[in-house]
Amino acid sequence: MNVVITPAMVGQVVISGLLAGALYSMVALGLALIFGVMRVINIAHGTILMLGAYTTFWSFQLLGVNPYLSLLVSMPLMFLLGVLLQRAFVRRVVDAPELSSLLLTFGISIALVNMAQLAFTSDLRSVEFLTGAFLLGPFAFSKSRVVSFAFAVFLTLFAFWFLQKTRLGKAIRATSQSREVAMVCGINVQRIHLYSFGIASALAGAGGSLVAVMVAIQPEMGQVYTFKSFLVIVLGGAGNYPGALLGGMLLGLVEQLSSLFLTTQVSEAVAYVLLVLVLLLRPTGLFGGRST
Amino acid sequence: MKRGFVAALVVAFVGLALYPTVATGYGIRFMLQLFMWVALAQSWNLISGLTGYVSFGHVAFFGTGAYAAGILVTTHGWHWGPASLVGGVAAVTLALIIGYPCLRLKGPYFAISMLGLNEVMRVLVSYFEGLTGGGSGLSFPAQPVSVQIYYAMALSALAVTGAAYFIITSRFGLRFMTIREDEVAAEAMGIDTARYKLYAFLLSAFVPGVVGGLSARDTGYIEPISVFPLIITITMIVMALFGGKGTIWGPVLGAATLFVFQELVWARFIYLHQFLFGAIIVVVVLLMPRGILGILQQRYHLPRTI
């Protein structure tokens, strides 16, 4: 490549990476919750994100609701969907080998995607809301990215506060460490599973609402977010919730940096190689998680 | 009972061998694809049904074979037969490269590592445009070879099912199964599980590679997204599960049943195709994870060789 890379460019890319990373962290936290508490690999996670994005789109389109305000709609809605899915299907594969949960969530995923295709058509949608960029010295950041970043950080911090300080949050953490001990301590593990899946779905839905303003919305958009969430969890370590945070930022950084030197397509392959390398060299994650 | 079964098998073979003489073009392509799915499901069975290491990226071998064969045919004028065999070899090479590191990972981590493999292959193929035609794909010169592909596919399905038979009824295959049953105990008993896992993985990659090459010749055109989609992996998995993974005839039964079902029923509900497939996956996973033959085996205490 014959492009001269200036420090300003690197700086721009690093900050862009962090902005994107917060979003990845938030969505991946949801996946981490599901895997940590239930040992379930949820391929439908990205699909729920997609539904969150559509919620925001339709609220905006039909009712003129501010996309960021629609978080108040998409999050509870996706929470309920998550609880429903867990109650009806996922709880049956909680202790089953990973093949079952992978296939089950895949089946749910394609069924939901198909329903979205029927209901919303596959036409690309977008939410034109916050255009333009903030200019700060040599850097330019798209406004929607910055606002999404802010919301993502807020929601993630809130989620952590919830996990650390509230009774339900502690119960969730306890269950993800040891289900048997949690049961003995009187924790209603079934209900914890329900809430965890619900909260995780709410986070995915929030992710969808936040990206709705930035990317094209179509029924199959969720797949790439599922994959990236997996990558974040592997980087951060399974069952390591703060690790998911750092992992998300790392992914954002790596992605933006590699797009400086490579095409975006190949940077996806880079992401995959990163995944395999981490799995091989530090299967418990870069920041120390638990092995299964 | 066994005599009757063998007789039925012979009749079926003869019938299938003579089928192209009486069938229509559509009929031949129908059966050819059915054989392809049998071969794919059975190959998946060799690694995942027997060793319990669930491969979620198996379509990567199919696509690699398709492209390897495709490049040889279109750029170097090879005949599709040998080209497809090279496709199989290419797939095994990929399996060696990816299997050697990844098979060390435990359960869910192995599954996750395989999950992205098809995406990476798709991206790599798109990137090396000069070789593979990139996003525009590769076109094969038009040739009416359906009947020959039919026999080639049938042979592939036969070969891998035969391999399954010999493996499952031998000590070699028993060692594969100990990996599924209790890998730690198997190691402690002197079984080199790392080596056997790799054997199973390599064996399971060959036929998908060959069949990928054949399928490419059959459709006449390949592009990255058509030969590396996750849904092909999922389909072969669900077929093997439905019939009964870990058995010899399970994947055959599952592939044949679901393929016929798919062609006959879902073509009517074209807009609900994915939804119905998703529903079938959910039903199989929740209600019959052992598959038809698995359930029968347990209920009627049948031997493993079914």
Add this chain to the structure above:
Amino acid sequence: MQAGLILEVSDVTKRFGGVTAVNRCSLSLTPGKIYGLIGPNGSGKTTLFNCITGLERRDQGEVRFKGERIDGLKPYQVARRGIGRTFQIIRIFPELTALENLLVVTQGPFEAARRRAEELLRFVTLDRLRNEYAGNLSYGQQKLLEFVRVLMTDPELILLDEPAAGVNPTLLNELLAAITQLRDQGKTILIVEHDMKVVMGLCETVFVLDYGEKIAEGPPGVIQTDERVIEAYFGR
């Protein structure tokens, strides 16, 4: 290193994070005897077994089998050298038949292996269940199956992890008789056990572990009255 020792564990240490499960443990086994390894729960007995058989990598120390170092070998390599073991929790292969459980661990000619498998099944009166899936056997039957599976490869050193656990008295006597028979054939056996009657009745030398350290070693009678051993079991 003394000549003639079949197993020599020298200064082996194994840590898990902050916990030292095995702490500079040393023991030596001469061939053709039955040894016992006892100690309170959590004293590191199974971890020591795992270090010997290669299931865990020791952090320090050496393990020598018939004079050759085996620490650092993979478990299957250790097994092939001639060391067999059973597990605290039974680990047979449930979806293989009893016969297949025995056949699968062998390497040599099939017919010879099959004959030996049938012989061993007869030995523990499981021969009529040879084609039954091991998962369908009762606890006691599975225990016996695991025991003879270890014998299939004719190991010189056999490590038994709590062979008496959950076993009824009749079956236990059969097992003990079998173990004695193995010793008479020249094999060396190391047993982890909690059942003191078994240990006292069967073992010629007993090692005692506490918090990963060897605190005593000697004939059962002496061990019984050793102060440190009593302290370890009944508290200070």
